[in-house]
Amino acid sequence: MEQPNLSYIKELAGDDIAFERKFIDIIKQEFPLEVAEYMGLINKDLPRSAAETVHKLKHKFNILSMEKAYVFSVNYEEELRLGHTELHPKFTAILNHIETYLKTI
Amino acid sequence: MNCIIIDDEAAARAIVVQLCSKVPELDVIDEFSSAIDAIKFLNQQTVDLIFLDIHMPGFSGIDFVQTLKDPPKIILTTSDTNFAIAAYEYEAIVDYLVKPMTLGRFEKSIQKVKNTLSKQPKSENRESASSGAGEDLYINIDRRLIKLKFNEILLIEAKGDYIEVKTEKESYRVHNTLKKIKEKLPEGIFLQTHRSFIINFTKIIDIEDNSVLIEKNVVPISRSNRPELMRRLNLL
Numbered sequence: 001m002e003q004p005n006l007s008y009i010k011e012l013a014g015d016d017i018a019f020e021r022k023f024i025d026i027i028k029q030e031f032p033l034e035v036a037e038y039m040g041l042i043n044k045d046l047p048r049s050a051a052e053t054v055h056k057l058k059h060k061f062n063i064l065s066m067e068k069a070y071v072f073s074v075n076y077e078e079e080l081r082l083g084h085t086e087l088h089p090k091f092t093a094i095l096n097h098i099e100t101y102l103k104t105i
Numbered sequence: 106m107n108c109i110i111i112d113d114e115a116a117a118r119a120i121v122v123q124l125c126s127k128v129p130e131l132d133v134i135d136e137f138s139s140a141i142d143a144i145k146f147l148n149q150q151t152v153d154l155i156f157l158d159i160h161m162p163g164f165s166g167i168d169f170v171q172t173l174k175d176p177p178k179i180i181l182t183t184s185d186t187n188f189a190i191a192a193y194e195y196e197a198i199v200d201y202l203v204k205p206m207t208l209g210r211f212e213k214s215i216q217k218v219k220n221t222l223s224k225q226p227k228s229e230n231r232e233s234a235s236s237g238a239g240e241d242l243y244i245n246i247d248r249r250l251i252k253l254k255f256n257e258i259l260l261i262e263a264k265g266d267y268i269e270v271k272t273e274k275e276s277y278r279v280h281n282t283l284k285k286i287k288e289k290l291p292e293g294i295f296l297q298t299h300r301s302f303i304i305n306f307t308k309i310i311d312i313e314d315n316s317v318l319i320e321k322n323v324v325p326i327s328r329s330n331r332p333e334l335m336r337r338l339n340l341l
Binding site: 008012013016019022023026027029030052055056058059060062063 | 113114115116117119120123124160162184204205208
């Protein structure tokens with residue numbers, strides 16, 4: 001699976017280490033909340049609402065330079081708006097992969 | 106240039122703050138996770154530029170633009186380029202930035218704003234954000250001008266030749282018309298629900314079929330005004 005990385009954040013931060021640290025903290029805080037929100041909506045069988053959360057999560061993929069995951073989630077967001085949840089397991093795998101990565105930074 | 110950032114995602118706001126820090130002319134004076142909070146802020150203070158996320162739950166960026174009476178320059182931040190292109194019909198929208206943003210593209214966008222501002226006649230340029238213009242209303246009561254802050258007003262009711270302005274603490278009877286006071290109120294937070302009533306949209310407690318509750322006041326909603334009220338709601 002595509003590996004998340006901090007290249008975009010580092011480029012944005014330049015030598016501003018404080019920003020880099022602060023930004024990582026924001027991602028570490030915001031990402032699990034969005035994942036929990038997404039899971040809750042899927043469990044309640046609310047795919048259209050879940051699409052809104054996928055919309056937010058896909059930005060995190062972008063920030064973590066995960067282009068393939070981003071493209072996948074653009075498609076998944078559209079599927080959810082149509083009420084289709086078949087891609088949920090694959091999306092969950094991406095989320096788990098990122099959660100594991102975030103624990104290492 | 107004083108600017109604010111509106112985005113429901115903290116990470117996205119942090120990126121814009123960081124990019125702004127690299128452009129000396131930009132001064133981020135506040136950031137908001139909801140458009141409603143930003144509207145309240147803009148009723149108190151003017152800004153030169155808004156970075157606005159177009160895709161927010163409930164009250165979208167476009168809804169936000171439509172509620173502003175005299176919008177400053179706006180740069181949309183989005184991943185939905187189709188939405189962004191459609192938004193160009195609004196004069197205030199100068200550019201859009203696709204997430205994730207780069208410094209180079211960001212700087213170009215700021216240059217566009219500067220070019221637009223320099224083309225405007227000076228009289229049309231907005232006053233600086235510190236002016237505080239437009240945050241309150243003076244009403245004439247027995248030859249005394251009383252200052253009311255917009256966010257203190259609950260509702261205004263037409264009563265014959267008078268209007269009654271109800272605030273959280275007091276009611277004021279003013280010899281004026283609903284039409285005239287409506288012109289003085291910011292569209293973002295005030296809404297006419299009936300030919301005799303204007304309400305402060307942010308003070309709504311609940312809504313039933315034909316009425317809205319503002320604190321303890323039940324205000325009627327006419328059939329013709331109901332669609333606009335419903336459009337503005339952050340409806341689940």
